[in-house]
Amino acid sequence: GESVGLHLPTLSVQEGDNSIINCAYSNSASDYFIWYKQESGKGPQFIIDIRSNMDKRQGQRVTVLLNKTVKHLSLQIAATQPGDSAVYFCAEIYTGAGSYQLTFGKGTKLSVIP
Amino acid sequence: EAQVTQNPRYLITVTGKKLTVTCSQNMNHEYMSWYRQDPGLGLRQIYYSMNVEVTDKGDVPEGYKVSRKEKRNFPLILESPSPNQTSLYFCASSRRTGGYGYTFGSGTRLTVV
Numbered sequence: 453g454e455s456v457g458l459h460l461p462t463l464s465v466q467e468g469d470n471s472i473i474n475c476a477y478s479n480s481a482s483d484y485f486i487w488y489k490q491e492s493g494k495g496p497q498f499i500i501d502i503r504s505n506m507d508k509r510q511g512q513r514v515t516v517l518l519n520k521t522v523k524h525l526s527l528q529i530a531a532t533q534p535g536d537s538a539v540y541f542c543a544e545i546y547t548g549a550g551s552y553q554l555t556f557g558k559g560t561k562l563s564v565i566p
Numbered sequence: 567e568a569q570v571t572q573n574p575r576y577l578i579t580v581t582g583k584k585l586t587v588t589c590s591q592n593m594n595h596e597y598m599s600w601y602r603q604d605p606g607l608g609l610r611q612i613y614y615s616m617n618v619e620v621t622d623k624g625d626v627p628e629g630y631k632v633s634r635k636e637k638r639n640f641p642l643i644l645e646s647p648s649p650n651q652t653s654l655y656f657c658a659s660s661r662r663t664g665g666y667g668y669t670f671g672s673g674t675r676l677t678v679v
Contacts, residue, residue: 473602486667495656495670541609552597552616556609
């Protein structure tokens with residue numbers, strides 16, 4: 453079947469280099485943001501999250517940066533490895549007024565060149 | 567192991583033949599949701615449920631039904647499938663308090679001919 457990675461923006465990086473994947477979100481009132489990784493044939497997997505009252509959060513080899521002024525989110529992957537090749541989605545969550553609205557971005561395909 | 571289980575993984579059916587895709591989670595999550603994923607369109611929400619007996623439409627609900635009679639199960643029903651419902655479907659669940667990250671199932675690839 454057709455891969456979900458087709459028609460997506462693609463980022464190609466050399467193994468060992470750092471990767472930066474960007475995402476523009478739409479709702480300035482969103483209070484929570486998540487990055488997901490989706491490997492071929494699998495469901496999206498949680499990578500890292502950040503609350504709207506933060507501007508940076510670090511995990512193992514990953515860092516998420518949040519710029520609320522321009523509604524921009526980025527995922528930085530240090531020392532990119534072949535196993536990092538996947539489609540990466542950002543998601544924004546709005547929980548105002550008792551609701552729960554999660555909206556995904558379109559995704560970016562990361563290809564790691566050995 | 568904490569997980570969301572979808573069945574079947576692959577399904578080929580004919581137009582108009584009713585089908586159900588099952589989804590079950592073992593994490594006692596309140597929130598469950600169904601998405602479809604199509605090339606170039608990303609993940610689009612079909613239906614979601616905030617808790618037992620509480621369901622609501624997402625962005626693309628036409629042609630689908632859901633039910634939430636028990637907390638752990640959230641089946642997706644296609645009463646009369648059509649070829650435009652050929653897609654990759656994901657069920658997901660989440661807690662409502664604390665962290666809000668979804669746990670996704672492995673997906674169901676549906677082909678309607």
